[in-house]
Amino acid sequence: MLTTRSWRLVAGTAVAVAIAGSAFAQGQPQNGDRQPGQRMRDRGPGGGGFGGIMRAAAEKPAFTQRDLEPALKPLSLTAEQQDAVKSLVEGYQNQAEKIAEEVRKGRQGAMDTMREEGPEAAQSAWKKVAENQKKLRADRDQLDAGLLSDIQALLTKDQAGAWDSARRQIVRGQSLRQGLLSGERVDVSVLVRQLELSDKDREPIKPVLEQYELDVEREIAARDKVTSDAVNSFDPSQMFDPEKRGELTKRMEARREASEKLRDVNNRFAKQIETLLPEGPKAQFDKSFHEASFPEVYRQTQAGRSLAAAEGFDDLSSDQRLAVADLRDKYDAQMTVLHPKMEAATLEMEKNFSIANALSGFARGQGRGNGNGDGGQRGDQVDPQRTLRQERREVDDKALADLKKILSEDQAARLPEPDQQDQGLRRRGGGGGGGGNRANSPDGA
Numbered sequence: 001m002l003t004t005r006s007w008r009l010v011a012g013t014a015v016a017v018a019i020a021g022s023a024f025a026q027g028q029p030q031n032g033d034r035q036p037g038q039r040m041r042d043r044g045p046g047g048g049g050f051g052g053i054m055r056a057a058a059e060k061p062a063f064t065q066r067d068l069e070p071a072l073k074p075l076s077l078t079a080e081q082q083d084a085v086k087s088l089v090e091g092y093q094n095q096a097e098k099i100a101e102e103v104r105k106g107r108q109g110a111m112d113t114m115r116e117e118g119p120e121a122a123q124s125a126w127k128k129v130a131e132n133q134k135k136l137r138a139d140r141d142q143l144d145a146g147l148l149s150d151i152q153a154l155l156t157k158d159q160a161g162a163w164d165s166a167r168r169q170i171v172r173g174q175s176l177r178q179g180l181l182s183g184e185r186v187d188v189s190v191l192v193r194q195l196e197l198s199d200k201d202r203e204p205i206k207p208v209l210e211q212y213e214l215d216v217e218r219e220i221a222a223r224d225k226v227t228s229d230a231v232n233s234f235d236p237s238q239m240f241d242p243e244k245r246g247e248l249t250k251r252m253e254a255r256r257e258a259s260e261k262l263r264d265v266n267n268r269f270a271k272q273i274e275t276l277l278p279e280g281p282k283a284q285f286d287k288s289f290h291e292a293s294f295p296e297v298y299r300q301t302q303a304g305r306s307l308a309a310a311e312g313f314d315d316l317s318s319d320q321r322l323a324v325a326d327l328r329d330k331y332d333a334q335m336t337v338l339h340p341k342m343e344a345a346t347l348e349m350e351k352n353f354s355i356a357n358a359l360s361g362f363a364r365g366q367g368r369g370n371g372n373g374d375g376g377q378r379g380d381q382v383d384p385q386r387t388l389r390q391e392r393r394e395v396d397d398k399a400l401a402d403l404k405k406i407l408s409e410d411q412a413a414r415l416p417e418p419d420q421q422d423q424g425l426r427r428r429g430g431g432g433g434g435g436g437n438r439a440n441s442p443d444g445a
Contacts, residue, residue: 062096062144062174065089070193071169072151075159084154092147099136099143106132130234137231144174168213175220178227180255181350182343183263183293188212188270191288195281204276212269219265223258230255256353266293290343297342301392303331303399306415310403313411323406331399338392345384 065086077085106129114122148170152163172187179185189209197205230251270289274282291298310316310324404412 062140063089063092063147063170067173068151068170070190071166071173075155075162075166077154077159081154085151088147088150092143095143096140099140103133103136134231168217172213172217172220175224176216178224179259179262181259181263182346183266184259186266186270186289186292188216188266188273188289191270191285191292192273194288195277195285197277197281201278201281205273208269208272208276212265215269216262216265219258219262223255223262226251226254226258256350290339294339294343294346297339297346301396302416302418303396303403305419306400306403307331309414309416310407310411313407313414315411320406324403327399327402327406331395334395334399335392338388338395342385342388342392345388349385 068085068089072085110122110125110129113125148167152160152167155163169189173190176185176187189212192205192209233251270285274285277285307324307328311328316324403415407415
């Protein structure tokens with residue numbers, strides 16, 4: 001018999017898998033210009049699990065002004081039209097938040113029932129959650145469609161000719177944000193648009209991007225159908241009855257397979273586009289693609305932010321500046337070695353994830369980091385991700401300590417404070433952040 005904590009883990013995982021990608025699922029911004037190296041809230045199973053995606057998904061409106069602007073830019077909206085779109089989005093977000101709040105209340109109520117009244121009552125509570133979320137899913141479908149229809153109604157005849165392309169970009173971005181795997185949530189066309197290319201250099205890429213959009217939208221549709229089928233057929237008893245859990249596992253595997261196909265499209269076209277780019281943009285595109293595919297791996301660290309800040313200090317002596325530059329080179333070299341290992345560990349974790357493994361890990365104390373500095377050892381197994389995150393944290397801590405030795409007391413006081421995400425990771429034994437790039441750090445900090 002499962003303990004209450006194990007029921008909670010199974011419930012959170014199963015509901016996340018069943019709901020992830022549904023119409024009220026937001027995921028994180030992917031069709032805006034902020035894609036590469038988004039903050040940790042954009043993580044997939046490798047950075048927070050299916051439950052984390054479900055929570056982030058349900059609690060954010062699908063579209064924001066920032067999401068829409070890149071897609072609408074080619075339409076050359078007038079100032080009056082832009083103001084109208086802004087008003088439409090604000091009204092839409094208010095309604096979307098009401099739906100998300102109802103989702104949160106239902107989920108929390110079921111979790112409270114599970115904790116206070118036990119599994120029998122919990123099954124009934126989760127059944128009500130599943131039924132209500134089908135209705136909320138339809139409500140969000142209607143809300144999303146209504147926003148796009150209202151924006152289209154604002155356009156002139158000349159602008160209307162470019163609407164289909166803009167709408168597809170908006171919807172594609174929303175759908176990609178519902179991905180579960182590293183690399184699945186990347187929009188390759190966004191990364192290409194961010195490159196500084198001449199018209200001559202962009203010309204050979206255009207037909208490749210056109211094919212990419214067709215292929216990726218086909219795989220998105222296939223993946224979303226798998227998700228929709230899971231939502232519509234979701235039976236809460238599958239979370240609690242081991243004999244029925246096989247059906248849930250099948251749906252998880254079907255979703256994973258669909259997600260892998262979508263990720264493969266992104267990887268294939270990214271490699272194809274790389275071969276068409278000049279050397280400078282090619283390196284930038286490769287960097288951006290990795291950062292967007294593995295945002296937790298490349299997220300900015302405390303040492304990375306501090307080094308970037310110190311490099312900008314105008315009161316460094318010549319010796320200090322040389323010492324900071326040497327420390328930066330050493331730090332970057334260490335991160336360059338760690339990043340590929342962390343990518344591989346993330347992919348391996350995603351490949352092996354299952355409800356059975358999650359429960360087994362939970363029983364061995366693997367449900368969460370314990371913060372005990374165990375070097376990645378949990379129970380009788382070693383968690384490669386945790387080991388590498390701890391190694392990254394140690395590199396980060398030493399670089400920060402060495403930097404403070406270089407700086408004066410007044411200069412060190414001007415270094416940035418640890419951000420909330422980094423502090424939260426350290427409390428949970430998560431091993432700090434990653435990345436640490438210079439001016440164009442992954443999360444723009």
